[in-house]
Amino acid sequence: MNRIRVLSAGLQTTVQDLGRFGWAHFGVSASGAADPLALRAANLLVGNAENAAALEMTLVGGAFEFESATTIALAGSDFGAGVPLWTALDLPAGAVLRCGPTRSGARCYLAVRGGIAVDRVMGSASVHVMTGIGGRPLRTGDVLLIGDAAVRGALRAAPLIGEGGAAPDLPRDGLLRVTEGPQAGRFSGELYGGAYTVAEQSNRMGLRLRGPAIPSPPGGMLTEGVALGAVQIPPDGQPIILFVEHQTTGGYPKPANVISADFWKLGQLRPRDELRFQLVTLDDALKLLQTQEQWLFHLVHFGKL
Amino acid sequence: MIIRPASDRSLLISFGEEISLEAHAQVTRLTRALAGIRGILNLHPAFTSVLVDFEPRLRTHAEIEALVRERSEGPLEPDAVPPRVVEIPVRYGGECGPDLEDVARHAGLSPGGVVERFCAADYVVYFVGFATCFPYLGGLPAELAMPRLPAPRAHVAEGSVAIGGSQAGIYPLASPGGWRIIGRTELRLFDPRAEPPALLRMDDRVRFVPAGQEARPN
Numbered sequence: 353m354n355r356i357r358v359l360s361a362g363l364q365t366t367v368q369d370l371g372r373f374g375w376a377h378f379g380v381s382a383s384g385a386a387d388p389l390a391l392r393a394a395n396l397l398v399g400n401a402e403n404a405a406a407l408e409m410t411l412v413g414g415a416f417e418f419e420s421a422t423t424i425a426l427a428g429s430d431f432g433a434g435v436p437l438w439t440a441l442d443l444p445a446g447a448v449l450r451c452g453p454t455r456s457g458a459r460c461y462l463a464v465r466g467g468i469a470v471d472r473v474m475g476s477a478s479v480h481v482m483t484g485i486g487g488r489p490l491r492t493g494d495v496l497l498i499g500d501a502a503v504r505g506a507l508r509a510a511p512l513i514g515e516g517g518a519a520p521d522l523p524r525d526g527l528l529r530v531t532e533g534p535q536a537g538r539f540s541g542e543l544y545g546g547a548y549t550v551a552e553q554s555n556r557m558g559l560r561l562r563g564p565a566i567p568s569p570p571g572g573m574l575t576e577g578v579a580l581g582a583v584q585i586p587p588d589g590q591p592i593i594l595f596v597e598h599q600t601t602g603g604y605p606k607p608a609n610v611i612s613a614d615f616w617k618l619g620q621l622r623p624r625d626e627l628r629f630q631l632v633t634l635d636d637a638l639k640l641l642q643t644q645e646q647w648l649f650h651l652v653h654f655g656k657l
Numbered sequence: 658m659i660i661r662p663a664s665d666r667s668l669l670i671s672f673g674e675e676i677s678l679e680a681h682a683q684v685t686r687l688t689r690a691l692a693g694i695r696g697i698l699n700l701h702p703a704f705t706s707v708l709v710d711f712e713p714r715l716r717t718h719a720e721i722e723a724l725v726r727e728r729s730e731g732p733l734e735p736d737a738v739p740p741r742v743v744e745i746p747v748r749y750g751g752e753c754g755p756d757l758e759d760v761a762r763h764a765g766l767s768p769g770g771v772v773e774r775f776c777a778a779d780y781v782v783y784f785v786g787f788a789t790c791f792p793y794l795g796g797l798p799a800e801l802a803m804p805r806l807p808a809p810r811a812h813v814a815e816g817s818v819a820i821g822g823s824q825a826g827i828y829p830l831a832s833p834g835g836w837r838i839i840g841r842t843e844l845r846l847f848d849p850r851a852e853p854p855a856l857l858r859m860d861d862r863v864r865f866v867p868a869g870q871e872a873r874p875n
Contacts, residue, residue: 378858380789474854579666600788638713
């Protein structure tokens, strides 16, 4: 099997696919790529199935040496690797790909034709960092095996890309579209009044925000199931957005939930980034998701938008 | 039954706001009835509700709602298979149960009296959730109920047996936590290589016994 040597691991580089589903009733959330759109695009560009295991780099990328000739793709944010994003690239044997600090958002994905070969735990290759399910973040000196999971040809035509690797239709505007959460009726729109900043303590479990405090509604509530992207309001009034490694149940009220079409933005938010919430209808949320799926289809089937 | 969207890919189904065995039976029935349906990605049962996550490119809210209504109809039948009974051996007090004396003071009992009452009760696993196989147990004797710590501990050991309000629970992994810790079990509640990975499952019945006094298999 072809191998990748990890010359430097980066800040937090993990193996991810689209997540580990079907275990929430045991308290295990899906984990999976923080920016699922970028992971899918990178995989599809190299000819993998969209759910193949790839590397997720966070804020500072790693350096990787490819033992044999390989086809790769980078997608998500520009980590200064000096190669184009959002397209398949052929690397000769012995090539070294050096990523560094991000020049745009929080995460960059490295997909390798054939996928990263790791054992699946509970049906998924994704590392759940907080619990260790599926493994651990990479360390310098690790060796990764490349699998043989490619399903079709790679797409090498460089697509149109925007500033900092962002795709033109997917602006990094700090605007998070949300639909009403289960306790929306107990709030009065305070969430939509001001801008929030992403706090340093944010991680794959949750994005902690700092900004205008939102008063907790009177009366308690029973612990209930919580969804990816739920915006929950703890007693201090500072919202927490539940992220890919979120708890499966919780007892804080939730005025809103980030829409599926904006999940990728959650994965690209960095500490100190500013964001605002905008309320949309369920119908609008589903139309935006459909538009995003069309964008991905165009990217990976035609190489342009 | 109240059904409402929780997000553009989930529905929250609620069977009231009071913790009860009736609501638990509804939650258990619905969770089991929806398991394995194509397009449903995750089920999050809780005290009186079930959150259903679905794939929005395959399923609509209306379709899932229709499924939920169809599968929650009719009177609740007693289970064909009786619930599993799981015995949990626990070391109480000392290093394993740093809050046992506080719980005893709060209850007006001796530490031994707390352990005796705690072990005499039958518990039901209302659901498993929070973070990785944490079982929420109903059936705690009312005199042992005690509010959570004012501020959570930074480190709770794996296997800690704890009281939080009127519930009991067991920490499956070392983590921060605000429940009152009275003992510790050496049983592994979570094993990612086991099938299923959780020792305790929704609707199991649980008995606690002092470590060393387990019923021996014949």
